[in-house]
Amino acid sequence: MAHLTFDAAEQQLLREAARAEFPGxxxxxxxxxxxxxxxxxxxxxxxxxxxxxxxxLPEQSDEAPHVA
Structure with a gap:
């Protein structure tokens, strides 16, 4: 039912950002x-x-460090 889509301009911006942010x-x-x-x-x-x-994987506990 729910599908998130991007228009052509948004797609281009997202592609450029992906290439710029993750060149390695x-x-x-x-x-x-x-x-x-x-x-x-x-x-x-x-x-x-x-x-x-x-x-x-083990369940996440409150003692485990949270990584953002």
Whole structure:
């Protein structure tokens, strides 16, 4: 149902920003450029806790450092 899309001008700005911000990481720039082109299907987004459980990672505790 919910799908976030970008118009052509926004797509171009996002692509330029991805290339400028991540020149040493072409894989990350590619992912961001792809999101700009295809948009984001919000109905397919998953919660971080679900992803952690799927990957077998421990639950995040309040004692663990938070990384921004």
């Amino acid at each position: 990481n072409p894989a990350l720039a590619y992912v961001l450029e792809n999101l700009a082109a295809e948009g984001i299907d919000l109905d397919r987004c998953r919660d971080w806790d679900d992803i952690r459980a799927e990957k077998g």
